[in-house]
Amino acid sequence: MQIDIQTVKALIIKARAMAGSEGVVNPDPGSNGVDDGFRTALQDGDGDDMYSVVSENLRGLSRGEQLDLLALLYIGRDDYAAEEWDTARKAAEDAAHSDIPEQLVSQPLLAEHIANGLVAVTGETVIGS
Template identity: 40%
Template sequence: MDIGADQVGEVILLAREMVEQYTGANEQFDGLIEGMNDDQRLDLVALCWIGRGDFEPEEWDEARRTASEEATLSVAEYLKGVDHLAEHLEAGLDAMGINPVDAEDSATES
């Protein structure tokens, strides 16, 4: 993966804030996603899909390729429309062998 676990943790935290409708969370989320490179954004979509059960961890390359081929919205807009985004990203990290709690803790420390 090109994206760091701490970056995913930060996305998870902001996704939770958006659900709870904290002021400014949408702008922070957009800024965070737009500040990532294309590979990192594709990683986020692939992690979400793996966490949601659309792909298995061993189908990582296929998930990323599909994300690239099917991109019609900005990644930020797409992810904001995914119900339970934070939970899917956590499940995706877990499926990839990365502890989501550690990722979120790293995000709060940086």
């Protein structure tokens, strides 16, 4: 694997935060959290767009590191076994779009699949896994 395990763990944590947030539904509710039942608590606001944060973090990685994440995702969702790392990595190369970060952030359960893949391949866990 070309990607550092700590980098993978940091991305998993950010991707979990991304999965727990949503776009702004009501940009100006005109009330406080108690009055509106804290409905806006998980909405991204200005400068708080986790999708962009995760996407930019992924764009900062080399293509090889991005492909490693795609292979971890494949293993984490049981497309391949951990022992099939080379096959999963080759499949990632074959399936990779020109925009791998977008391909990754569009995956449902991104964080959990990569976390599961990381455990399977390295035995490393992330807090909350």
